[in-house]
Every structure is written in C-alpha cells, then in structure tokens.
Amino acid sequence: MDEENDEKILNFHEMEIDDRILKAIAKLGWQIPTLIQEKAIPLLLEGKDVLVRARTGSGKTAAFSLPVIQKILSSKDTTIHQETKALILAPSKELCEQICKVVESLTIKCSREVRCIDIAPKADLQVQKPMLVEKPDIVISTPARALQHIKAGNLNIKESLDMLVIDEADLVFSFGYEDEIKDLLKYLPKIYQAILASATLSEDVKSLKSLVLHNPVTLKLEEPDLAPTTQLTHYHLAAEELEKATILYALLKLHLVRGKTIIFVNTVDKCYKIKLYLEQFGIPTCVLNSELPAKTRCHSVNQFNQGVYNIIVASDEKALEQPGEFVDRKKSKRRKDKESGVSRGIDFQFVANVINFDFPLDTQSYVHRAGRTARGNNQGSVLSFVSIKEQGLHEDVEKCLKTGHNTEESVFKKYQFKLEEVEPFKYRAQDAWRAVTRIAVREARLKEIKQEIFNCKKLKSYFEDNPNDLKVLRHDKALHTVRIQQHLADVPDYIVPPTLKNLAGVGKKRKRKGVFKKIGESSSSKYQAKKRNPLLSMKFEGFQKKKKTS
Numbered sequence: 001m002d003e004e005n006d007e008k009i010l011n012f013h014e015m016e017i018d019d020r021i022l023k024a025i026a027k028l029g030w031q032i033p034t035l036i037q038e039k040a041i042p043l044l045l046e047g048k049d050v051l052v053r054a055r056t057g058s059g060k061t062a063a064f065s066l067p068v069i070q071k072i073l074s075s076k077d078t079t080i081h082q083e084t085k086a087l088i089l090a091p092s093k094e095l096c097e098q099i100c101k102v103v104e105s106l107t108i109k110c111s112r113e114v115r116c117i118d119i120a121p122k123a124d125l126q127v128q129k130p131m132l133v134e135k136p137d138i139v140i141s142t143p144a145r146a147l148q149h150i151k152a153g154n155l156n157i158k159e160s161l162d163m164l165v166i167d168e169a170d171l172v173f174s175f176g177y178e179d180e181i182k183d184l185l186k187y188l189p190k191i192y193q194a195i196l197a198s199a200t201l202s203e204d205v206k207s208l209k210s211l212v213l214h215n216p217v218t219l220k221l222e223e224p225d226l227a228p229t230t231q232l233t234h235y236h237l238a239a240e241e242l243e244k245a246t247i248l249y250a251l252l253k254l255h256l257v258r259g260k261t262i263i264f265v266n267t268v269d270k271c272y273k274i275k276l277y278l279e280q281f282g283i284p285t286c287v288l289n290s291e292l293p294a295k296t297r298c299h300s301v302n303q304f305n306q307g308v309y310n311i312i313v314a315s316d317e318k319a320l321e322q323p324g325e326f327v328d329r330k331k332s333k334r335r336k337d338k339e340s341g342v343s344r345g346i347d348f349q350f351v352a353n354v355i356n357f358d359f360p361l362d363t364q365s366y367v368h369r370a371g372r373t374a375r376g377n378n379q380g381s382v383l384s385f386v387s388i389k390e391q392g393l394h395e396d397v398e399k400c401l402k403t404g405h406n407t408e409e410s411v412f413k414k415y416q417f418k419l420e421e422v423e424p425f426k427y428r429a430q431d432a433w434r435a436v437t438r439i440a441v442r443e444a445r446l447k448e449i450k451q452e453i454f455n456c457k458k459l460k461s462y463f464e465d466n467p468n469d470l471k472v473l474r475h476d477k478a479l480h481t482v483r484i485q486q487h488l489a490d491v492p493d494y495i496v497p498p499t500l501k502n503l504a505g506v507g508k509k510r511k512r513k514g515v516f517k518k519i520g521e522s523s524s525s526k527y528q529a530k531k532r533n534p535l536l537s538m539k540f541e542g543f544q545k546k547k548k549t550s
C-alpha cells in the first residue's frame with residue numbers, strides 16, 4: 001500500500017458502520033473485511049477522494065459501496081429530503097448489474113431508507129424516467145446512459161450529488177466513454193467525493209484521475225494479481241485435444257470436479273463444441289461469449305450464479321480484456337457488444353474451479369481467468385490442460401507466476417491423472433467428440449440466433465404482421481444436430497477405475513453438494529481438506545500408488 005501499513009486489522013464493526021449494514025454483512029457470511037476493504041472503507045468514511053487499485057475478486061465493490069450506503073444512512077438522520085446522493089458508473093451493463101446486486105445485498109436491512117436503481121439496461125428513457133423521478137439514493141449506470149438521462153432532464157444531480165464512483169476505471173476510456181465522462185462532469189456539483197476503482201493503473205486511469213479526483217489517496221494493493229497459493233492452487237496437465245476431452249468427461253462424470261466450474265476455451269465455436277460434447281453425457285452447461293446479446297449473457301451468468309447450471313463454458317476474448325485493443329475490436333467482422341467482457345466485469349459467484357481447456361493466449365489472460373476463482377476469502381483452483389503447442393505459453397505463465405509469488409519454485413502442481421486407467425471413457429469420448437462436427441456447431445449457433453429472434457421484442461410486431469415468416473423460422477429444422485444417446489449419460493460400474501470404486505457414490509448420482517472430494521479420505525478429513533485446498537481432491541491418488549495384485 002502507498003498508505004502507511006497499520007499493524008492492527010480493523011474489523012467491520014470497528015469501522016463505525018451502521019448496524020443495519022453490519023447485519024447485512026453477517027447475512028452475506030463475510031467474517032472479516034478483505035485487505036482493500038479494511039484500508040479503503042475508513043478513508044472513504046472520512047470523506048477522502050480515493051483511487052483504489054485492486055485485483056479482480058479483492059472485494060473492491062463492497063469497499064466503495066459500503067461507505068456510499070453508510071453516508072446516505074447518516075445523512076438521513078439530519079434530512080428527510082429525498083435526493084440522489086451517489087452515482088456509480090461502470091463500463092458494462094453486466095458490471096452495473098453486479099454492483100447493483102452488491103448494493104442490494106448490503107442494504108437488505110435498510111432497503112426503505114436507501115434505494116438504488118440500475119439504469120444501464122437499454123430500456124426506453126421514458127420507461128426509466130419514473131424511477132428517476134423518485135430520486136433514488138444511488139443510481140448505477142454506464143456513463144453513456146447516465147448522460148442521456150441527465151440531458152433529457154430525468155436525472156438532476158447538480159445540487160444533490162455527494163459521491164461519484166467510477167468502477168473498472170481502466171476500461172472506461174477504452175470502451176469509448178471518454179467524451180461522455182468529460183461531458184457528464186459538467187452536470188455535477190463543484191464539490192463531491194470521488195472514487196476510482198481499477199484493476200490496473202494504466203495511462204487512461206491517470207487521465208481519469210486528473211479529471212475526477214482531488215488530492216486523492218492512492219491505495220495500491222501490494223499483493224500479487226492473484227490470490228496466494230494457499231488459497232488458489234494452480235494445476236497443469238499435459239494433454240492433446242482428444243485427451244483433454246476425455247479427461248474433462250472423466251473428471252466431471254466421476255465427480256472429481258465438484259462445485260461451480262468455468263471451462264475456458266479460445267474461440268466461440270469451441271464453446272459450442274464443448275457444450276454439445278458434454279450434452280451427450282447428460283452434463284448440462286451454458287455458454288458465454290461476447291457475440292451473445294448482453295441480456296442473454298446476463299441471463300447465463302445469473303443462471304450460473306443461482307446454480308441452475310454448475311458449468312459455464314466461456315470463450316475468452318482477449319480484446320475485451322485489454323483496453324488498448326479496443327480499436328482493433330471495431331475492425332472485427334463479427335458483431336460484438338462493446339459493453340461485454342467475459343473475463344472482466346462479470347461476476348461469476350462462488351466459482352470453485354477454473355479449467356483451461358485451451359491454454360490462454362497470454363499471461364494477462366491466464367491471470368484474469370484464474371482471478372474468477374478464489375474470490376473474496378474463498379478457496380479456488382485452476383486446472384490447465386497443456387498441449388505440446390501450448391507449452392511455450394505455459395512456460396511464460398509459469399515464469400510470471402514465480403515472479404508474482406516471489407518464489408524460485410514452480411507455482412504449478414502437476415495434476416496426477418493416468419489416462420490408461422480410464423480407457424473406456426476414451427472410447428466414449430472419442431465418439432462423442434467426433435459427433436460434434438463443424439456443421440453441428442454452426443447449427444447450434446444458428447439455433448441460438450433463432451431463439452434470439454423469437455425473443456426479440458422489436459421483431460414482435462413484424463412477426464404479428466408476417467406470421468408465415470415466423471412459421472418458416474420455427475419449422476426450419478437443424479439438419480445436423482448431435483444425436484443424444486441416453487446410455488452415454490450413465491457411468492456403468494465397469495468403466496469406473498478400480499481405484500475409485502471404493503468411493504461411495506462414484507458412478508452413481510451423488511446427493512451431497514460440495515466442492516471436491518479427495519480420494520480415500522474419511523468424511524471428516526475430507527471436510528478438512530476441502531477447507532484447506534479444494535483442488536487436492538482432483539488428484540487421482542489411487543493412480544500413483546497402485547495396489548499390488550497377487
């Protein structure tokens with residue numbers, strides 16, 4: 001930290017926070033503040049302008065939301081006048097929705113006193129106007145949307161605004177919001193408290209800093225980009241494409257990977273390939289990529305967060321993570337939503353594992369993917385499949401993680417898995433993988449586009465006028481869908497490796513929900529191990545020490 005480090009760790013209840021917020025924190029199960037919360041909250045409550053630089057998953061949303069809520073609650077003691085006191089800006093709709101959820105969960109015990117709305121969804125200005133007329137205490141928006149409402153006279157904060165927050169500040173300019181921010185500042189009062197939160201301190205952030213902040217305190221967390229290895233374990237496993245597919249299938253079907261999992265690949269087509277492949281084994285997944293409309297993406301993330309799906313397959317879009325590459329994105333032939341980010345900006349909650357089916361194309365991307373797990377104070381693991389071609393990329397990441405964790409030893413652990421022990425899985429995997437042809441992938445994507453067309457409100461009246469077009473679309477069946485074979489969903493006993501047979505429940509449906517299970521552990525030690533390091537249980541211990549046969 002740039003700030004002097006105090007030895008004593010401040011807890012939430014020592015921060016002069018309202019009881020109603022403390023109760024909400026308890027309900028969320030947060031026992032202690034994260035490092036950034038511990039440092040930022042007292043400064044923000046003092047009224048300082050702050051630039052917060054913290055890694056994704058460090059708890060920075062609550063670090064700025066909590067003081068905003070506290071200040072509004074305090075102001076309600078002295079005035080009954082309802083006014084919009086805080087404006088929180090973020091570069092994507094998903095991020096706005098995520099911030100809104102954090103604010104809502106922190107105000108659960110004072111929702112009447114502190115009202116918050118998210119105006120980022122692209123509803124008609126007139127539709128959102130009535131919500132703004134009520135002058136909610138906190139307004140969350142993308143810069144463009146906020147400016148539209150201000151200019152339309154729906155949002156007047158010239159006199160009332162006390163706090164301005166800009167989250168993911170490093171992405172704000174690169175998402176093309178520079179002009180909007182400059183314009184927006186003209187409609188703010190002369191004095192207000194400003195907070196910038198950002199994962200990096202790029203040149204863009206420095207420009208924003210000089211535009212928005214006055215004598216700020218910079219909180220630069222001196223912690224690595226990723227959680228420590230005691231909290232986040234990195235595994236690697238050498239495998240080529242088909243082997244990757246087999247291992248993935250075996251891991252999921254043998255319940256060795258448990259808890260919420262994000263599988264990352266490098267292309268949009270591959271997302272669908274994995275989805276269709278796993279579907280054949282009765283493993284439901286949802287896909288996430290920047291070519292999907294924002295609403296669909298939010299829906300997928302919500303379903304994942306709510307546990308409808310435990311696995312999400314995401315295509316990592318490099319350009320979305322690197323602000324400097326925004327211009328290139330505009331040149332892309334395929335339509336992409338500029339407000340979308342798969343690795344940044346969307347909060348996947350309680351992710352136990354990240355699986356890199358395709359190894360990320362650069363170190364930054366690895367860090368962003370890995371940062372989706374081990375968030376807050378939770379445990380997490382990353383398992384990367386590394387093909388011969390990907391070895392160079394793996395070595396680069398290895399070097400970077402060594403430096404980041406200040407160690408000479410490799411941060412990666414070798415994931416023990418003997419493919420020959422799951423031979424029957426291999427045959428099934430081969431068939432299922434080949435069944436997902438390029439045409440099947442294309443048709444799966446087409447099906448999704450059609451679904452979007454059916455759901456599109458703007459086309460509703462067109463279809464009402466032209467019912468035949470709708471009929472044609474509905475009956476235009478895909479020709480090359482993957483045939484689902486019911487038997488593939490089961491794992492018959494004879495294909496379960498002998499070393500796993502003693503495990504209660506392997507091969508059968510498990511009831512207990514958990515993170516991972518370490519092979520050969522008793523229940524209590526299993527629980528302990530889970531608490532210590534969830535990914536230990538992905539290790540096929542039995543394969544290392546094979547039983548002697550007489």
Ligand code: AMP
Nearest residue numbers: 030032033034057058059060061375376
């Ligand atoms: P953020 O960096 O704000 O996106 O937060 C990452 C995750 O950490 C979110 O899922 C929060 O619910 C969680 N979180 C935030 N603060 C805490 C805390 N003090 N203790 C445990 N989890 C937290």
